[in-house]
Amino acid sequence: MNIAIVDDNPVNIIVIEKILKSAGYDSFWKASSAREMLQRLTESADGGKVPVDLILMDMMMPEMDGIEACRLIQQDERLRDIPVIIVTALGDSNKLAEALEAGAIDYVMKPVNKVELIARIRVALRLKYEKDWHKENEARIRRELDLAKQVQSSVLSPPLKKEHLEIRAAYHPSSELAGDLYAWHRIDEHRHGIIILDIMGHGISSSLVCMFISSVMQDTITRFVSPEFVVAELNRYMHQLNHKNPSMSYYFTAVYLLIDTHNKTIEYVNAGHPPGFLFEEGKPPVALSQGCCAVGFFDQMDITKSIFTYENPIRIALYTDGLLESIPMPHDYPEDAAESDLLALRLQGLIHGEEDPNRLVEALLPEDIWETQSDDICMVLIQAT
Numbered sequence: 001m002n003i004a005i006v007d008d009n010p011v012n013i014i015v016i017e018k019i020l021k022s023a024g025y026d027s028f029w030k031a032s033s034a035r036e037m038l039q040r041l042t043e044s045a046d047g048g049k050v051p052v053d054l055i056l057m058d059m060m061m062p063e064m065d066g067i068e069a070c071r072l073i074q075q076d077e078r079l080r081d082i083p084v085i086i087v088t089a090l091g092d093s094n095k096l097a098e099a100l101e102a103g104a105i106d107y108v109m110k111p112v113n114k115v116e117l118i119a120r121i122r123v124a125l126r127l128k129y130e131k132d133w134h135k136e137n138e139a140r141i142r143r144e145l146d147l148a149k150q151v152q153s154s155v156l157s158p159p160l161k162k163e164h165l166e167i168r169a170a171y172h173p174s175s176e177l178a179g180d181l182y183a184w185h186r187i188d189e190h191r192h193g194i195i196i197l198d199i200m201g202h203g204i205s206s207s208l209v210c211m212f213i214s215s216v217m218q219d220t221i222t223r224f225v226s227p228e229f230v231v232a233e234l235n236r237y238m239h240q241l242n243h244k245n246p247s248m249s250y251y252f253t254a255v256y257l258l259i260d261t262h263n264k265t266i267e268y269v270n271a272g273h274p275p276g277f278l279f280e281e282g283k284p285p286v287a288l289s290q291g292c293c294a295v296g297f298f299d300q301m302d303i304t305k306s307i308f309t310y311e312n313p314i315r316i317a318l319y320t321d322g323l324l325e326s327i328p329m330p331h332d333y334p335e336d337a338a339e340s341d342l343l344a345l346r347l348q349g350l351i352h353g354e355e356d357p358n359r360l361v362e363a364l365l366p367e368d369i370w371e372t373q374s375d376d377i378c379m380v381l382i383q384a385t
Contacts, residue, residue, distance in 0.1 A: 002027045002053050003028040003052060003056065004057075005017060005028060005029075005056050006030075006031045006037045006057040006066075007057070007061070016056060016087065019114050022114070023114075037069065038064075055082055055084045056087050057069060057084055060090060066088070067099050070086075070102035070104050085120055085124055086106070086107040086108070088108075088109065089109070089110035106120050152211060155214045156181070157184045157185075166383040167194060167380065168357050169380045169381070170377075170378065174322070174375055174377075178206075178210070179198060180197070181213065182197075182380050183217050185217070185222055187222060187225055191260045194257050194259065196276075198376070198378075209250045213237065216234075220234060227257065227267050228304075231301070232303060234254070235301050238296035249296065249297075253295070254270075254272075255276050256268065257318075259384060264384075265308065267308075269290075270288055272294035274320070275287040276317060276318040278310075279314060279315045286308060287344065288306070316380075316382040316383075318382070324339050346364055357381040
């Protein structure tokens with residue numbers, strides 16, 4: 001435990017030094033001015049460590065007083081957590097209040113009472129220890145969250161480009177860990193299963209459920225293939241998860257589709273998810289809205305599969321509700337109109353001239369949304385010929 005004693009009067013330093021030694025504190029250093037103290041602190045901080053755990057500082061000193069020194073300490077992110085106790089003979093309550101506002105955590109009046117000083121030091125060091133513990137714990141959690149984010153990102157499917165099919169995604173999580181997931185897997189030469197889903201909630205819990213679902217996704221899609229069977233199997237997994245923890249029921253919404261570029265068919269199930277849109281050249285957009293309730297609500301689900309056949313090149317836009325909720329509604333737009341209808345209109349004007357889903361998302365949303373977004377934003381863009 002290292003304590004700094006800062007006072008322009010050598011006698012005061014000697015008195016405090018003796019009090020500290022008598023209480024068992026034998027690691028400290030001394031400075032005769034606030035400027036000297038700040039220089040030593042910043043030099044040590046530049047070297048990567050903070051040299052003291054507590055500062056005992058006189059208020060009235062030449063060149064720079066204790067109040068100004070407290071302000072400068074608070075301005076340095078590396079030093080601001082060092083507790084400062086003002087040791088002063090000045091009984092001006094306004095000055096003492098100013099010192100506390102400047103960053104000091106306590107004060108002791110001169111002549112120094114040994115019992116009072118030691119008691120205040122112990123309280124300050126205890127608070128410092130608790131603050132340091134919380135900082136270290138937060139840093140550890142941050143490292144673990146960063147690792148979890150990397151793991152989560154690694155399970156997302158990479159872009160796919162082949163002769164008659166191209167799939168890409170835009171992904172903008174609102175925090176370190178997200179509840180959105182997308183994936184596509186090859187069934188055979190002409191068929192691919194594609195899914196986008198949104199787990200309830202945010203943060204660690206939704207991310208863990210997301211990772212659980214991703215761990216069974218490929219096997220589920222390649223084994224069951226057809227949308228109604230894939231969704232039913234995912235519902236079985238969610239029911240098992242919820243059964244183990246009845247106090248918290250998790251669910252997710254999703255659109256799963258099976259595209260066959262040889263027969264030019266789209267089979268899909270929408271499980272309570274915002275409707276995706278299919279744009280075929282020369283035809284009006286088709287909303288992919290038919291299916292069932294969200295996955296995980298019930299043990300058994302009544303699932304309706306829809307089939308669409310296309311003749312001309314198509315683009316399909318799938319997205320999560322974070323995108324839908326972030327699009328500003330025009331003032332003249334009817335109050336009873338659905339947000340998805342607005343999105344369909346805006347996409348229709350953009351999608352045939354754009355192949356990058358990130359640029360599509362940026363074109364749809366205002367610039368300031370990225371600083372305030374409260375939900376994950378995800379879009380999957382599928383192109384087939």
